[in-house]
Amino acid sequence: MSTYTIAQLNDIEEIDDGRCPLRPVRHHLGITSFGINAWTGDETGDRIINEHAEEQPGDNEELYIVMQGRARFELDGEDREAPAGTFVFVPPGVKRTAFAEEPATTIIAVGGTPGKAYQVFGWEVWQPLRPLYEAGEYEKAAEGLREVVAEHPEYPMLAYNLACLESLTGQKAEALEHLRGVVGESEQLRELAKTDTDLDAIRNEPEFEAIVGG
Numbered sequence: 001m002s003t004y005t006i007a008q009l010n011d012i013e014e015i016d017d018g019r020c021p022l023r024p025v026r027h028h029l030g031i032t033s034f035g036i037n038a039w040t041g042d043e044t045g046d047r048i049i050n051e052h053a054e055e056q057p058g059d060n061e062e063l064y065i066v067m068q069g070r071a072r073f074e075l076d077g078e079d080r081e082a083p084a085g086t087f088v089f090v091p092p093g094v095k096r097t098a099f100a101e102e103p104a105t106t107i108i109a110v111g112g113t114p115g116k117a118y119q120v121f122g123w124e125v126w127q128p129l130r131p132l133y134e135a136g137e138y139e140k141a142a143e144g145l146r147e148v149v150a151e152h153p154e155y156p157m158l159a160y161n162l163a164c165l166e167s168l169t170g171q172k173a174e175a176l177e178h179l180r181g182v183v184g185e186s187e188q189l190r191e192l193a194k195t196d197t198d199l200d201a202i203r204n205e206p207e208f209e210a211i212v213g214g
Helices: 025-029 123-134 138-151 156-168 172-183 187-193 197-202 206-212
Strands: 035-041 047-052 061-068 070-075 078-083 087-090 096-100 105-112
Touching: 025 035, 025 123, 035 047, 047 070, 047 105, 061 070, 061 078, 070 087, 070 105, 123 138, 123 156, 138 156, 156 172, 156 187, 156 197, 172 187, 172 197, 172 206, 187 206, 197 206
Parallel strands: none
Antiparallel strands: 035 105, 047 096, 061 087, 061 105, 070 078, 070 096
8 A cells, every 4th residue: 555644834843953944844754765845934034045055066956945925035146036836946056045025934945966866864853963063062962963873873974973073072983883884875975084074083093994995
């Protein structure tokens, strides 16, 4: 028998990384073939989409859909009005952000990398711990992330981030063990590990080169 899931927007609990709260639609519904999330600006003037440009190789192209309310997009410095029902397609390299022009404006974002199969990383689940990392509170971030990794072993990015936090806090053996468990699952994470400064404390360990490669 086929299975399916139905959810209302408010069924999906918001998570907050200290910037723009989002509803992790992909994670909530268990979608693994494409990325999709929702952002709501509660008040007029609220920023809904964080400013970014997807400038790195392999970054996503993104489709934004104004689900309700009215938004104002800034696309490479140009203002574009977007009432409910508007589709805004933005390729990599275009700086973008969006603001609510009416209360309760909601934007759905769908993303994927051209020419590549979608890979689930679980970055949405990491977001609530991100402020601790950015504040340099690595021990607290690692403590919280260990619980999340145990709950969601299917997300390789979580274990990778835990390896970074353990490297930053001098837990070299633990960092190498977590790194070993994920780089074989993701070529993208393997390449990231080669230059990620969070891993500098373990970079000269003999095991590091064996795990990551040259």
